[in-house]
Amino acid sequence: MNVVVCVKRVPMTQEVDLEIDASKKDVSKDMLAYVLNEWDNYAVEEAIQIVEKFGGAVTAVTVGSEDDEEVLRRCLAMGAEKAIRVDPGDLSLDGFVISKILAEVIKGLEYDLVLTGVQADDDNYGIVGSMLAEHLGIARAAVVNHVDIEGDEANIKVELEGGVDEVLKIRFPALLSIQTGINEPRYVSIMGIRKAAKKELQVLPVTDLGLSEDDLSARTVVEEVFLPPETEGAEIIEGDAATVAEEILRIMKEKGVSV
Amino acid sequence: MAKEKLFKGGEFLITDALPEEIFTPEDFTSEQKMIAQSAEEFGQGELDTRWEELGVLDPDLIKSLLKKAADLDFLGAEMPEIYGGAGLDKVSSSLITEHLSRGTSGFFVSYGVQTGIGSLPLVLFGSPEQKKKYLPKLASAEMIGAYALTEPQHGSDALGAETTAVLSEDGKYYVLNGQKQFISNAGFADLFITYAQVDGTQFTSFIVERQWEGVSVDAEEEKMGVHGSSTRAVIFKDVKVPVENVLGEVGRGHVVALNTLNIGRYKLGAGTVGGAKLLIAEAVKYAKGRIQFGKPICEFGLIKHKIAEMVIRTYVNESMVYRTARLLDLALEGIDPTSEEAGKKTGEALRKYALECSINKVFGSEMLDFVADECVQIMGGYGYIKGNPVETAYRDSRINRIWEGTNEINRLLIVDLLMRAGLKGELPLLDTIKKLTEELLTFRPSMETAEGVLEEERKMVSMAKKIALLSAGASVQKYMQKLAGEQEIVALIADMIIEIFAMESALLRALKKLQKEGEEKARIHVAATRAYINDAFPKVDLMARQVFAAISEGEELRTQLMGLRKLARYTPINAIALRREIAESIVPVARYHLTRI
Amino acid sequence: MGTIFVIAEHRQGELRDITFEMLFKANTLCKDLSHKLTAVVLGGDEALADEIKKWADTILLFEHERLKNFDGDLYKEVISGLIEEYEPFITLMGHTSWGMDFAPALAIKTGYPLATDCVDIQVEDGRPSVIRQIYSGKIFTKVSFRESKSYLITVRPGSFTPEEIGEQEGEIIKKELPSDLPEPSKEFIGFEEAGAGELDITQADLLVSIGRGVGEAENIEVVRELADLMGGVLSCSRPIVDKNWLPKYHQVGTSGKSVKPKVYLAFGISGAFQHVAGISGAGTVIAVNKDPKAPIFRVADYGVVDDLFNVVDALKEKLK
């Protein structure tokens, strides 16, 4: 069972005041810390658990700059066998271009299963997995929170809105976009990191893939980014905790909840 | 790897290193960064989520977490691979320590002992049999270690221990009797590295197992802080210790004891860096959310000042810890970890940097106390209330100035080590001082400020060294062998040395960043360095004056002060603006942002 | 005159709210642009199509055994055929689990550009652009498309509130599935209630809800005590369930429960849309968060910028 996982490195923005950069098309990222996208972390763990159980190897792929190799090395340390980074140079990337590049790379690999995260924590498109499946011409399922493999097919659960799961059987080769909570991602051990250093991390310039100009031209363009409009929003309750508590209790009473 | 230079211990005082000759956190390799991230993730996932639980002593929880840490190879990080360790370099292992230091004393104290004083003596001085027997178990958390040196009547003066060891008639074992005081991990440790006097005078180190007859522990101490950790007295009553369990040689326990402590000390600095970074994040987040007089308090100048100062000192501490760690790695290069002599050679190589290690210990512990204190202050009354992690951090931090050699002892040690290096000819101190004194007669300070970013600061650091050397030289000349008796002067000299190492580590790091990444990217590094040096330099000047005023008078004093004035010339800068800039850069991201892992 | 497509989403014989939200937005767009609104219903029956009638000019209804349950491949095939045939200016789909499955594949199949998870749509000079939220709602962005004949957009649930519009009597056109359909790549087995449990958070008048900000599992008890003191019920955001700190039936949000308490107290919840979508029925939302920029403050009625434990403790104090 060979599994390919597509991963992305994203900035951590919790409790950070994001500032718009000079281009007005992105936030300034100089001071931000980065991590492996939360959803991808679950996808990598799932992939590794699968090969631990059924044999085979995991290959991690990312489209990104040299800095992004950090997340590939992490995948290697978690247990992936091989990693590939496609360097996009200064291409402007959207979900379409990324999926096109990934597809071109993955076509050359042996795989039964391709995993992605449901979405990336930065731009929240949730688009790459399904596009990629279509480029590859394989079966797909989005928002998968359970995978149970039997031979060359798997029983999976797709998480639907409203607390309902859809149970499906899917045949390989297939692409699944993985939802958080599906497993408990492992920590990376020092020995894992050691081993990772000896594993192959292949770097491919996008120009080597033989994709056409049209393949590499973005379908969508970010015109501008801006801070959310200030006006709407909550009435802020000020004062010390005791005052705040009193006010909360008053509001609750007013709204018909007596405590 | 990089081409940093292997300086001698204490050499920083007489040589102006170039930025490329020292290691900085910007030089972390990708493997080192991954190791740091791995520890950080473990910390966030397993420790931060148990902050409250780890604040009360719970041996089972500690042991289970140590086991988890062991599974990730954190416990054996520095142990040789042949004994179940990971054989990591000091930079990497310091990164682990830094990122596991997160205000959860229950875990951190235990982890610190296990990987430091509780196993280091074995790594350095253990026989192959002893290592084979105990190290794998310590690395895997199958055994919990402890280090029992302190006695009720002998703390700083530990070599005067009263515990006795008497060889049995058949020569097979020693019988130990005595009591050890304030032993971390004692409540659940399986193994004690301890010390006793053989024949009343031969201070010797022993490896003692908890399960042996006659080993017992007293009640848990109720402490000011680190409440999650176990601290108890350990009592040895007719404990039979097989002769194979003598650690090192009979009568040479002081070598084991002192080396272990000396080397471990820089690690304390790695821990304080980690602790400070978390406190900074807490303080900034709080200051952003706390509204007074209609605005978040982070917008007030005095709060900005505090935030900036926390960042600056953490940055300085961080710069020196990793500079030191790399220095130790360089010193250890070429030692074959599988050879029988490895431990001994390692000990010898590391001993030469005891001075730097002590500096890290003193600076780190005082830095963290400062940061915790200011963090409480930023939170006002809320910072003083139990249950606020900051209140805990404030009390926890306090122990660092006491253990691993009090800061007083470490200050005395810094000067003592320097003097020894001078006397032994390891450092050309006397020559340097002599030359300086001659130079000073004709020295004309330049009236211009140096051109270029940090050039003025570079000059100031260089001058600070001259000032310290002159004061030290004059003091030695006056008191000769009796200098140690003049503790206040010794401490002033020690403080000058500490400040010099601090300033220079910050300076070289900022310069290196500047050279590699340019002014814009190095902006905050440069600001922090300038702000720090501009405060520290006049302090060095003041300390030198105090030294001279204490040792000289009349014409001699006047001449000395005149010489000093030439060296101590500097133009103050607008450090208020620099601090504002630093604070304003960190407020949006709400975490220490000078290092990327 | 062009047309705008809305792909209806329905499950087990019921239209999902997102369908009406899209119809409402499409209606406004059609008015502005003098386009016709065409709703596409794959599967379902006439009764279902009837429900949409008043919103659309035309309803294309496909009734077929194979469409009884959602099948992303069929959706892709059939809709791409329709797009060829009708050349809609814009096709709206839901940014739901199913939408995430078929919309991107459809974009590749048709070659038309797609923007996902959009909270607003504008048309200027004959070109659509969309507003999206990135970095979990901390930043908004305006995204435009490469010039194209037809544009694809998935709409974030909860972005539009359907209001009554003038009665329309849309024409229902029954369509046949093409004959050369691909073999299904997945087999539908059934639906499963994910969060079944002894507790029903949807019936509570007061929900005391916790998010990742609670920090550690132990702290949950601290908040549970408050919920008990208040006579409320404890609920939570998804990460708390992902970490196994609380069972799934406590979860509020798109993949958890939609709740309608009189008062919803949110402690340490950032306000991701998947969470907020679950509380649109709440009477009053009071949010406590350390981060003054947390998106939850944009949807809450009242906000407190503070450490949640300060507020929890103070509330307990008052109640004792």
Ligand SMILES: Cc1cc2nc3c(=O)[nH]c(=O)nc-3n(C[C@H](O)[C@H](O)[C@H](O)COP(=O)(O)OP(=O)(O)OC[C@H]3O[C@@H](n4cnc5c(N)ncnc54)[C@H](O)[C@@H]3O)c2cc1C
């Ligand atoms: C929580 C905790 C955990 C500990 N864990 C361990 C452990 O695991 N293993 C272990 O062996 N020990 C441990 N200790 C003991 C610790 O290392 C000692 O407390 C420390 O070395 C100081 O010794 P003392 O308490 O006897 O103080 P003293 O030595 O009596 O010192 C009292 C004061 O006098 C000063 N002083 C002493 N000598 C001089 C001098 N020559 N010149 C100037 N000033 C001097 C000191 O700096 C200090 O300010 C622990 C202590 C605590 C509180």
Ligand SMILES: Cc1cc2nc3c(=O)[nH]c(=O)nc-3n(C[C@H](O)[C@H](O)[C@H](O)COP(=O)(O)OP(=O)(O)OC[C@H]3O[C@@H](n4cnc5c(N)ncnc54)[C@H](O)[C@@H]3O)c2cc1C
């Ligand atoms: C298909 C899909 C379905 C999903 N379904 C759901 C769903 O049903 N329900 C759901 O909730 N999520 C769902 N999510 C996940 C959602 O996108 C968010 O990741 C999640 O809601 C974030 O949860 P949170 O707000 O608790 O955590 P975070 O976003 O991490 O926010 C934690 C907040 O706590 C604050 N905080 C931290 N410490 C404190 C303190 N001491 N005091 C006060 N405040 C503090 C922080 O400022 C922060 O704002 C879904 C995602 C996808 C892709």
